[in-house]
Amino acid sequence: MKKLTVLFALAASPALAASGPFFSLRNTDFVVLLAFLLFIGFLIYLKVPALLGGMLDKRAEGIRAELDEARALREEAQTILASYERKQKEVQEQSQRIVAHAREEAEIAAAQARKELEASITRRLQAAEEQIASAEAAALREVRDRAVAVAVAAAADVVAKQMTGAAGDALIDDAIKQAEAKLH
Template sequence: MDATFFAFVGLVIFLGILAYVKVPEMLTGALDKRANQIRNELEQAKKLREEAQQLLAEYQRKRKEAETEAASILSAAEREAAVLREDAKAKTEEYVNRRTAMAELKISQAETDAINEVRASAVDLALVAAERLIGSKVDGKVSNDLFQASLGDLKTRLN
């Protein structure tokens, strides 16, 4: 009997002991347990990935909504600014027109006042000239006759 035979017999006995102690079942059970654990981790990873994709989609949707809302707010602000510009322009034009009309009215009033003042001065000068002319050409008797005639004329007009 050779040493290889004894080594072979020892190996068979060792494998028999291992089978008796159920080492292969323990190894397969450990491997199955590890496989189940890996399978569970893969399922959890799938679920987490799906949740992450849903969150990403939700955040992208919210971002698009926010961008749309921002664009809406910006366009509303631009429209409001345009309305305010037009309103300010209209008010400025109205103010300028009103101020121009007031200035023209003041100028017209000043012209009227100047014309009236010139007329009053002309009347005063004409009265002074007429008084001097009449005073130099009319004596007391003619003046008394003119006064009486004017007084009579006035009485007839008043009645």
Template sequence: MDNSFWAFIALVLFFVIVWYAKAFPKMGKALDDHGNRVRRELDEARALKEEAKTQLAEYQRRSHEAEREAQAIVAAATREAEAILTDARRRNEEYVTRRTQMAEAKIAQAEAEAIAEVKATAVDLAIAAAGRVIAEKSAHGESGRFIDQSLGEIRQRLN
């Protein structure tokens, strides 16, 4: 009877005690419960994975939609800015044209006024000179009245 015999007896005695205490069904039940729990957790993990995939697909779809929408907004803003710029250029050109026309009209008016003033001054000088020449050549009397009347008619016609 050596040590291996006593080890064998101890092993048999251990199995008898385990069988008597009904540990095998309890261990089987515990292993089955553990297996079921692992199976449920795997099922939950698969469901969560599928949900994550759907959420990812939804996120990507929304991201693409947002990107297209942003591009549309940028394109609309660009078109609007170009329209505003074109309108501003057109208005600026119209403003410059109006101001140029107004300046040209003022210049023409000033030129006409200057010419009229020069003509009036020339007429006055010519009348005064003619009056002096005629007055010097003619006698003071009846002819002076005709001269004044003639000078008045000349002023009316030249002005």
């Protein structure tokens, strides 16, 4: 560390600086200034600043073109986004319409099924009532037929007990006369 401080002290000392007049070729500061000015003049002679300016202008134009392209792409992306949002909204509205239509159809189908069920129940009740009425009529006929058979049998017994031979012949003759009168 001590060596570094000694070197800095020597470099900063006036003994190492240029000696003599400034505009002398023996003065290193003047020689460095002349070399620098010659270098700058040589660069200007070769039109390096114009080349650098042209390169910077080209770069600026490239950046401007990229910015314009980016703006155009952004506008296109916004247009596409708006289009997709519109399409999404349309699809959502269409799906809502489809769901509403399906609900309406389901309600109509349910109402129709109820009506058909009620009609079926009415038909079955009517058929059952008709079967009951038919069964009642058949039962009544059977009861009447039996009552007639019982009455005929009872009347036959009564008539057989009360009937004598001469009275039976008179009844038969009378029946034959009535049949002849009705047939002629």
